[in-house]
Amino acid sequence: GDSVTQMEGPVTLSEEAFLTINCTYTATGYPSLFWYVQYPGEGLQLLLKATKADDKGSNKGFEATYRKETTSFHLEKGSVQVSDSAVYFCALRGAGGTSYGKLTFGQGTILTVHP
Amino acid sequence: DADVTQTPRNRITKTGKRIMLECSQTKGHDRMYWYRQDPGLGLRLIYYSFDVKDINKGEISDGYSVSRQAQAKFSLSLESAIPNQTALYFCATSAGQGTETQYFGPGTRLLVL
Numbered sequence: 001g002d003s004v005t006q007m008e009g010p011v012t013l014s015e016e017a018f019l020t021i022n023c024t025y026t027a028t029g030y031p032s033l034f035w036y037v038q039y040p041g042e043g044l045q046l047l048l049k050a051t052k053a054d055d056k057g058s059n060k061g062f063e064a065t066y067r068k069e070t071t072s073f074h075l076e077k078g079s080v081q082v083s084d085s086a087v088y089f090c091a092l093r094g095a096g097g098t099s100y101g102k103l104t105f106g107q108g109t110i111l112t113v114h115p
Numbered sequence: 116d117a118d119v120t121q122t123p124r125n126r127i128t129k130t131g132k133r134i135m136l137e138c139s140q141t142k143g144h145d146r147m148y149w150y151r152q153d154p155g156l157g158l159r160l161i162y163y164s165f166d167v168k169d170i171n172k173g174e175i176s177d178g179y180s181v182s183r184q185a186q187a188k189f190s191l192s193l194e195s196a197i198p199n200q201t202a203l204y205f206c207a208t209s210a211g212q213g214t215e216t217q218y219f220g221p222g223t224r225l226l227v228l
Contacts, residue, residue: 004157034216043119043205043219044158089157101146101165102173103217105157 002027006090006106013080013113021075021109023064023090031092033057033066033073034103038087047075047088080113087111118142119220121206127226128196136191136223138206144218145211147189149173149181152203152222161204164189196227 007022025031032051036044048057050066050073057064062077073090090106119140128134138147145166150158150173160173162181170181178200182190193200203224207217 036219041221043221044207045219046216049216102160102163103148103158105159107155107157 002031002092002094002104004090004092004104004106006088006109008109010110010112013111015082015113015115016079017113019075019077019080019084019111021088021090021111023073023075023106025071025073025090025092027071027092027094027104029095030068031095033064034091034093035062035064035073035075036089036091036105038089038108040086044089080111082113082115085111085113117221119206119208119218121204121220121223123223124221125224127228129228130197132196134193134196134225136204136206136225138189138191138220140187140206140208140218140220142208142210142218143186144208145186146209146215147183148207148209148217149179149189149191150205150207151175151200152205158205161191193225193227196225198227201225201227 003026034049035047037047038044048059050057053068055066064075087108089108091103122137148163149161152158159175164183180192205222206220209215209217
């Protein structure tokens, strides 16, 4: 079945540092890929998405590129802020068979940014 | 007002009790989902519904049941709660076919003693 693997956390950075959170996936067909963010005490909200190979999703200074050859969708930001402290989830939307239309999540990566 | 609401936000119950978690949405979406979140495990799908007459099991449906009372309402029940059902529960909605985004409620924190 479909699966998503994220780099283990937690990740602790200083403000203005460069961020990378790795995400790789296993899926049938051509899934859509997502990054969701969960701020403390809140539900998940969509950060960015990509629907086909080589697409780049971007939002709020975050970027991720859909790499089919490496089955990856790594999240990057050039300069993090304290307000980026949250839990980040990589997810895929199944494209084939019994996975169709359902989201499969990675385990989440906790990011803490210090001033 | 929030588009996806969940009640209660926090609940403490005892082993063996029946409890219901409720979800309502004002987004007009046909599709609704229930997930549970456990530390280190991400979110796992419990049940999902693509319209009022459609109910499907997710990957961890044992011990849970659902009811889709209307397009806007989707309830999750624990018939006889057990301690390993202690978790954070999220409801989500999405519009329909295609690469649709899911919109999440704020979550219900459940503790089973």
